[in-house]
Amino acid sequence: MAAGSGATTATGAAAGTGEQKDEYVKPFTPEKAKEIIMSLQQPAVFCNMVFDWPAQHWTAEHLSKVLHGKQIRFRMGMKSTDTVPQFETSCSYVEATLEEFLTWNCDHSSISGPFIDYDYSKFWAYADYKYVVSLFEDKTDIFQDVIWSDFGFRGRNGRESTLWIGSLGAHTPCHLDSYGCNLVFQVQGRKRWHLFPPEDTPLLYPTRIPYEESSVFSKVNVVNPDVKRFPQFQKARRHVVTLSPGQVLFVPRHWWHYVESIDPVTVSINSWIELEEDHQARVEEAITRMLVCALKTAEDPHSTRAWLNPTEVEETSHEVNCRYLNRAVSALFDHYRTSKTAEVQALRTNGEHMKKEEFNVHTLMEVEQTGSQNLTLGTVGEQAASPFGPDLVPVLPSSEAPPAETGGMFKNDGKGFVGKDGEHFDKLHFTKKQRMVSGRENEIVEQIVSYSTMAPSQTFISTDDLLDCLVNPQVTKIVAQLLIQGRSL
Template identity: 30%
Template structure:
């Protein structure tokens, strides 16, 4: 299905490097991207992963059937950036996958930020640590995202560094540097969330957004994106059904202290419990 998708030209693609994994050694990654706090698109980083072969047709062969919490609302927005409210329904995983394969869902649906460790024993069999992670790096968790077209995660930043892997289908990602925060109008209650609808910004209400610099690109199967802590990102499922995996990690003892500067402990607690509560 992905091969038939028409991808448009997006703004700011030249502002982010796209390199094959063979061209980015762990040393180069640290020197050129991690320490300077620069995002990077890496091609081929998931080659050889079992998860790299996952599709809607075979996912149930790897993940045992279980009840999952699925976001579903007509707007397709994962949660309301003002109130943090969202709609969700519980259903068996096999039923959800059938809805996506058949196209029988009446609204956009999203199995969002579901901790793989809660779904399958030893998830590292399917999603191993990247060579870019040191032994001392603290791997917080690996999450799976399975959704339909018409979805979007509001613009936000994470307190941890993020490797975002596209497994199946496509997604459109828009990044903003931490320096653009003022133009993104952080939610006063949860400053890690932007009040701006990046897809349709209201410039009368948020005039400074016009001075922010978006970096927009599309990820396809086999693409991975390094999103440093503190970088704002808006993720849209614009084209087709899709599967993504992200890995959060902390590297506290380094010259890169974005995660320490951007998210104090109180906000970390609020973010984890109010923004994207994981399925239990």
């Protein structure tokens, strides 16, 4: 399927006749698109859904005129590839305008200004996680250029969106988002996405250092993995897709992703969609925040630079984190006590006996599991036709090995196209982002064994080693459930 293929027309005008096409028809109604998004358990690409969005013209050059003179923070990273991921704590940062970025990116011969110390042949630049509501604070009309309501999310537009502008090689380290699912609209240039399913979490060697709320990072550089240090990663099921302008990628909850720009300039717009399971995820995040901040601050009370992500600028005191945890737990209980969710109704209709006063962790777990079973397209074939077709293409597992260098590219044969309420913890609309990772005990054991046999002579255990165990996503899930159960007795 070619990128940028034309949408279906209502008039059926023949191509090449010179006749003006009167009307474009989108392949999915907003209701159907939302049904797919809320049901699908694998990444997929929507085509022909955004051809009439004004935001399709948000190229870097266009935005440089709209944001003329506005200072934007760019993350600077090395184009050379190491086996160690380039986390944001190891990058440098530059304050510059989009005009200065484009000059540096396009005219490599004579560079001055903020980028003067960064050789284009060696560095990439990334203006990532730029909240549209902050960038265009005095131009609020521009929020209407982004129309997520076409995907069934009424009222959602640029106000709940994030902008990404990068040069060739710019990328985010492999991570999963604790909250929500993700919709990504590719505006300019192409980006390659490497995705891994939630069940492969033990194989990705998760870590919370550097710490950032709602981001679980992988210790593995997935495009240049150190298989001696991380042997289990070889079993991970990589899905690869090259996202082209005009396409929208759906990333389901808890799918790992590494994203790299493969064209000279790339522009993307995304929005994280809240999900029912986020209530427990916030409790898990609060537990993680408290443990990481307590141990790392005790280790070095004078510096957070080495372990706190630059995007995480909030207080890390134990008192603040205690309040954060308590608000997260209270919000979860308030939600389940006051809302008559579809999952609870499903439990009752399925013959499960649940008295209102028997509110405990088992109820929450049953609700989660029932909801997941009812919303999985893996078994929907018996009930309805597959949603996949020319305008919705699944991202399939890749049989190709990762390139040896960042500049190396997978061949693209066409098949690859596949409200903020004031509460401190509720950051979905304006920060980075449940189907929680299911237990694969044998893989966890194998991972532990691989750690122990990796370097037999290494007996020193660091604070980070301990945290990798204490705040492993599967561990914090159990801790959160025990905590919720204890409060509900």
